[in-house]
Amino acid sequence: xxxxxxxxxxxxxxxxxxxxxxxxxxxxxxxxxxxxxxxxxxxxxxxxxxxxxxxxxxxxxxxxxxxxxxxxxxxxxxxxxxxxxxxxxxxxxxxxxxxxxxxxxxxxxxxxxxxxxxxxxxxxxxxxxxxxxxxxxxxxxxxxxxxxxxxxxxxxxxxxxxxxxxxxxxxxxxxxxxxxxxxxxxxxxxxxxxxxxxxxxxxxxxxxxxxxxxxxxxxxxxxxxxxxxxxxxxxxxxxxxxxxxxxxxxxxxxxxxxxxxxxxxxxxxxxxxxxxxxxxxxxxxxxxxxxxxxxxxxxxxxxxxxxxxxxxxxxxxxxxxxxxxxxxxxxxxxxxxxxxxxxxx
Ligand code: TLP
Numbered sequence: 001x002x003x004x005x006x007x008x009x010x011x012x013x014x015x016x017x018x019x020x021x022x023x024x025x026x027x028x029x030x031x032x033x034x035x036x037x038x039x040x041x042x043x044x045x046x047x048x049x050x051x052x053x054x055x056x057x058x059x060x061x062x063x064x065x066x067x068x069x070x071x072x073x074x075x076x077x078x079x080x081x082x083x084x085x086x087x088x089x090x091x092x093x094x095x096x097x098x099x100x101x102x103x104x105x106x107x108x109x110x111x112x113x114x115x116x117x118x119x120x121x122x123x124x125x126x127x128x129x130x131x132x133x134x135x136x137x138x139x140x141x142x143x144x145x146x147x148x149x150x151x152x153x154x155x156x157x158x159x160x161x162x163x164x165x166x167x168x169x170x171x172x173x174x175x176x177x178x179x180x181x182x183x184x185x186x187x188x189x190x191x192x193x194x195x196x197x198x199x200x201x202x203x204x205x206x207x208x209x210x211x212x213x214x215x216x217x218x219x220x221x222x223x224x225x226x227x228x229x230x231x232x233x234x235x236x237x238x239x240x241x242x243x244x245x246x247x248x249x250x251x252x253x254x255x256x257x258x259x260x261x262x263x264x265x266x267x268x269x270x271x272x273x274x275x276x277x278x279x280x281x282x283x284x285x286x287x288x289x290x291x292x293x294x295x296x297x298x299x300x301x302x303x304x305x306x307x308x309x310x311x312x313x314x315x316x317x318x319x320x321x322x323x324x325x326x327x328x329x330x331x332x333x334x335x336x337x338x339x340x341x342x343x344x345x
Pocket of ligand 1: 141
């Protein structure tokens, strides 16, 4: 069979030879002692990209979000977040299990935002009976909302409600550079009024591993202790940080290619009666299945060498990334059309 086209996630992207070369030659030291110059360089770089004072290198986006929740809150507090957010949907309830906070989910709108009046109404003052809300979590781009880039007006409405209530804001910016490319603004503008922001190196940026949590220096120092608490202190990890530095230098400018490829993929799928795809703003295509069963489609795709994941009872997700070319998209569409049995509409 011809080469598999893996659209399950941008996390499947592999480090390039040039990135591996940068990793192999990285200067390293024991980062728990603060001795790794490459990690320090990456943390400075990340903070400056996000317009924050400091940053912390962590193994995963999940750990970055967990540390943000642990560091912004005290056990027994409440956090307000989207019902479709990664923190609520996909992090095994770490906020509740490890940070010991209540999670108060509110409906995510299709554009990934939440209604700011609903957020204001949900936020509670601590009293004898009620926990206090101390953190609002926002996600941009929004994964389950089809990679939507939250408009700045929506970000600003949410951060101003939180500021009025003296509630901190954490932005899960796992794919913030995709949002920045789609909105045509610097990532720092998106994160401007958020107290902390995390982003991932291991998705659209093509690194094998790693995320950064960014925020004020005292917050990052407390997060560093929490990272040690959950076992995330790493040693000669400059080898991984070097991949991050390489990606920030070389892989940001090309994200709009992934977005164009996602649009082409969605346009092709839209011609087949069985599928109703979103209008992707970034690199995530979500497809509502109109005919047949999702599981059957996923295995039929797989037999043709096209990999996708289930993303709801009758919804599939396909993600473009730096190992997917426009030719791969065309090949994937041809393979899908060959099994669709559907007449173009
Ligand atoms: N998302 C993964 C899966 O977990 C769903 C994916 O394939 O998209 N925030 C957001 C918005 C994410 O999409 C993800 C990963 C994370 C956080 C967690 O990052 P990792 O996988 O590094 O823990």
